[in-house]
Amino acid sequence: MECIRNTLDRRVQFYEDEIRKLSEQRLMPVWNFCNFFILKESLAFMFEMAHLHDDALREYDELELCYLETVNMTGKQRDFGGADHGDDQATLLNPINKPLTQMVQEDTFREFEFRQYLFACQSKVCPGQNTYIMLNMLAALW
Numbered sequence: 001m002e003c004i005r006n007t008l009d010r011r012v013q014f015y016e017d018e019i020r021k022l023s024e025q026r027l028m029p030v031w032n033f034c035n036f037f038i039l040k041e042s043l044a045f046m047f048e049m050a051h052l053h054d055d056a057l058r059e060y061d062e063l064e065l066c067y068l069e070t071v072n073m074t075g076k077q078r079d080f081g082g083a084d085h086g087d088d089q090a091t092l093l094n095p096i097n098k099p100l101t102q103m104v105q106e107d108t109f110r111e112f113e114f115r116q117y118l119f120a121c122q123s124k125v126c127p128g129q130n131t132y133i134m135l136n137m138l139a140a141l142w
Contacts (some may be wrong), residue, residue: 008050015043026066033070037063037104041121048125056125064118071111 007035022036101110 015039033109034104052123060122
């Protein structure tokens, strides 16, 4: 058990170091949200698999804040709505409706798809009995 914990700690440290490096470059013109997303999502997923739901939720929340800051920067606007068949409806609690990670890597995602994906991920890891309260708070902010 100790070996698994040590391995997780090393991986978490690696991801946190890489995320910190990217965060420091956030205001530079060469900064890429897609790389940041992949690292943050991977870290959140590791926490989720280790049943560290509070930590996973924190990562998704930070990812959402960073995305909103990026979107609100001049020249970084994205199309909001979807263009594919079925994009006129939301599946708010299904994070695998579209291959968002791939779409982020290709930089072809739309704001609605991304925000819907984050909401679904946050909903999935909401801890404990306060899940419905947390979901309502997230929905109100969305």
